[in-house]
Amino acid sequence: MIPARQNGSSIMPGKINPVIPEVVSQVAYLIIGHDYTITMAAEAGQCEEYIEKSVGISTALCPYIGYAKSAEIAKKSLKTGISVKELVLEECLLKEEELKEILKSEKMTQPMREKVMKAVS
Known part of the structure; x- marks a missing residue:
């Protein structure tokens, strides 16, 4: 059972909102997005360009x-x-x-x- 971290709906007393799993998912999506952005930049040759100008x-x-x-x-x-x-x-x-x-x-x-x-x- 998920521990109560946040009140649920006023219509459904006793409901537990799954805030921890939702936050973990959001962080995972953010990391995946950053990784994808870096991958796309590398494929476009931008990383090499940044290195050369650095x-x-x-x-x-x-x-x-x-x-x-x-x-x-x-x-x-x-x-x-x-x-x-x-x-x-x-x-x-x-x-x-x-x-x-x-x-x-x-x-x-x-x-x-x-x-x-x-x-x-």
Whole structure:
């Protein structure tokens, strides 16, 4: 039996409104909607576009060009509106092939312990 959480109908005394299951359903529908929205954006290529325009990708460059240079590139990108990728190539910090490999979304979401440890030491 469902515990009484909210009064039922005035016409039907003793009725229990199933508020908890209804709320759980609403939350589930919201999560499904968010998931679907992200899926559609990914299929349309919007996620890749956001990544390429993001100054945050400079973080992925730290193990390769160092923190100071990555921070400098990020600041310059914000100031000028030129993408991080363009600035890295413009300043000849990395070759285009290297940069593409480093900025692959699959690679950026996997741990890079060895490279980070080299950069720190």
